[in-house]
Amino acid sequence: MPDRPPAAPPGSATRPERAQRGARCPICGRPVVPAHRPFCSPRCRQVDLGHWLTGSYAIPGEPVGERDPDLED
Numbered sequence: 001m002p003d004r005p006p007a008a009p010p011g012s013a014t015r016p017e018r019a020q021r022g023a024r025c026p027i028c029g030r031p032v033v034p035a036h037r038p039f040c041s042p043r044c045r046q047v048d049l050g051h052w053l054t055g056s057y058a059i060p061g062e063p064v065g066e067r068d069p070d071l072e073d
């Protein structure tokens with residue numbers, strides 16, 4: 001089968017930058033810097049990523065490990 005690279009979802013890369021006036025960093029509460037939104041700095045981005053990785057955030061959605069990939073049809 002042809003091995004095509006995954007196509008980017010339409011609009012994912014061309015979404016217009018929306019100014020978030022008054023937006024606050026969810027980590028430290030300081031004003032958001034557009035370059036790092038929705039955070040104020042790369043550091044806060046890392047902190048947020050750490051929350052995800054450590055399971056501090058619950059992710060509603062499909063339960064993991066319920067489906068056996070071998071049985072996929």
Ligand SMILES: [Zn+2]
Pocket residue numbers: 025026027028029030039040041044
């Ligand atoms: Zn911050």
